[in-house]
Amino acid sequence: MIKAVTKLVCSLSVLSAFSTCAFAVMAFADEQPNIVLIFADDLGYGDLSCNGATKLQTPNIDRLAKEGRRFTDAHSASAVCTPSRYALLTGEYPHRKNLYAPVFLKTGLVIDPDQQTIASVSKDAGYETAIIGKWHLGFGDKTPDWNGELKPGPLELGFDYYFGVPVVNSHPPFVYVENHRVVGQVPEDPFVYGKKAKTQEIPEKMKLDNIGGADAAHAFYDDYQVGSTLTQKAVQWIKERGENKFFLCLSTTNIHHPFTPAPRFQGTSECGLYGDFVHELDWIVGEVVKTLEEQGVADNTLIIFTSDNGGMLNHTGQKTWSMGHALNGPYLGFKFDAWEGGHRVPFIVRWPGKVEAGSTSDELICNVDMIASFAALTGQTLQDGQGQDSVNILPALTGRSVERDHLLLSPFRKSHLSIRKGKWMFIGGQGGGGFTSKEVGNHGFGGPAAITFTGRENSDIENGKIKKDAPPAQLYDLKDDPAQTTNLYNSYPEVVQEMEALLKSYKPATSKKKKEKK
The missing domain is CATH 3.30.1120 (Arylsulfatase, C-terminal domain)
Known part of the structure; x- marks a missing residue:
């Protein structure tokens, strides 16, 4: 598998590989754009109006498709949140890690800090890096210390900055974490396992294995403001970069249950809170694009928009279906399934002047491909054994074929x-x-x-x-x-x-x- 530009140049003896590789070198070798990866949560293939939705509208995401390329055969390596994120960051199938289910309160970091990630590859190329939003990959060597340093974590995997929800918005501890510590946590008010947290009572918000205490930390967390809070942090971080190259992974909690859009989005769709939550996600995307434009860097920024898995037919999803909205479009099944609806996801790429506006592609691609693509884009080489399942999909951005035999x-x-x-x-x-x-x-x-x-x-x-x-x-x-x-x-x-x-x-x-x- 060809992993990076340096390897591409060395493969002149293979004619078919050279054709694709030489094109990638010519198109991207001198370009190192800013990278913004927006990784939505539980967003199904059918949840976008550019993919056929009629009960909700996503004008800002649709704009990315109109100004870039929409992929119709893109997949997550897993139909489950944690293993999907593992694949995204490492370029390795989660099956190799025996990782099939989500992790929660008491799980250590599931990625080895010695592994290369999309963040470490970008950082080695001189990029400033951040992940804002849902993490859900564990903290600590064996178990998180919610009353101390949450280390190792994102910062040990190549990110310079982290702010977000440590697990998932449906499950405790219902706090924000910034870098290595819970926001608002104080020693005199520690977290206690098994104690109920003082947070809002919301349908589909789980209380299992709760961790309470730390009232100040919980007070910062308002379910209906999570999307706005993460957006503000992302916008602020972009503005602070100035002329420096940057890679931002914005990992939204939209549209994972519980469905808690800010009040201004409630009632705006024709399919209940589910559609309203998608509308908030679309607003988030619009705010990021607007900030890039205001900073004068939009034309030199590669935006990738995708989802961690397909839409879920939970209680709200069932109501939404009854209202006439097909979460995963024409595809069979839902989140967690091996059927297409579980892992075929929206995937849109925008890079003005490099990616043809209004184009579509039926190339078979996957979120596991990000690390090989980032390496090629930034002129890095993946070490032996790293990103072993990742394929460089940069040629597909400009209409070429991806050299993939199969996908697990x-x-x-x-x-x-x-x-x-x-x-x-x-x-x-x-x-x-x-x-x-x-x-x-x-x-x-x-x-x-x-x-x-x-x-x-x-x-x-x-x-x-x-x-x-x-x-x-x-x-x-x-x-x-x-x-x-x-x-x-x-x-x-x-x-x-x-x-x-x-x-x-x-x-x-x-x-x-x-x-x-x-």
Whole structure:
């Protein structure tokens, strides 16, 4: 796999590789733009008006598409939040880390500080770096010290600055963290496990394994102002950069439950709080773009907008569906699933003068590709064993092909690990591999029952259940059947055999090479 410009130049003996690589060198070698990566939370493919939504409108995000390139076959390496973020930062499939589920209050940092990340690659190239928003990758060597230094954390992975929500907006501790410490935490009022936090009572806001005390820290946190607070921090950080090159990852809590848009956004969509929360997200994007323009750096800034996974059919999602809004557009399934709706995500790139305005691409790309692309863009070289699953997608930004053989995709359940190769999608088990509650209104509603609820069709499912004679796994032709209506497992045994062999070739790593010290 070609990882960086230096390696591209050295690959002249391979004609096909040289064609693509030489183009990347000519187009990007002398360009080191600012980079703004906006990583939305639980935003489905169908949640944007530029992707077909009619019950809500996203003019600011649509503008990025009108002035840049919209990718229609982009994916998250995982249909779950924490492993998706792991893939984004490291360029490594979360399966290699045995990472399938989200982490919460008592989990240490899941990324080895010796790993290269999109932040460390950018920093090594002279960029000032920050991540603002949701973290959800753990803190500390073994467990976070909420009353002390939350270290190692983002700053040990190449970010110069961090401000945001340490876990997720639906789960305690319901505080902000800045760099290594909780904002507002004081020694005389420590956090206490098992004690209820003094925060707002909001539907779909979980109280499990709570951590209370620290009233001053909790007082800073207002669910309905999180989006505004993170936006203010992002805008301020951009303004402070002056003429220095910068990389900002804005990791929003929109639109993860609980759905708590600021009052000015409530009632603005035709699909309830879900749509209102998307409207707030669109405003956030608009504020960032406006700031870049005011600072005079918009034309030399590469903006990437995407999501960590597909939309979730939780209680609010079910209401939203009943109002006529299809969270994941035409695609089967939801967050946590191996079906397309779980991991096919919006992906829009804007870079004036470099990316054709109003263009679209059906190239197969993934969030795991960011580190190889950042390395190529900034003239860096990834160390051996680093970013091993990442592919440089810079050529796709300007209409060229990406050299990808296949893609490994992880749902919530390890049993449903999946392979995408060309037009084929192979899922290693029956059903979606995500949530499976059969009760409408339940937070964990999903699987075959959810497919029947939404009126979608699948040849393995009848009356909300897997048919008794359904194949043990699934194979779909996404070119002819992107909605995954027909399982072709029994029709193409040779393809199934190839896909199963590919899956078996991926084994979680038992050790990792250390990053070379500079």
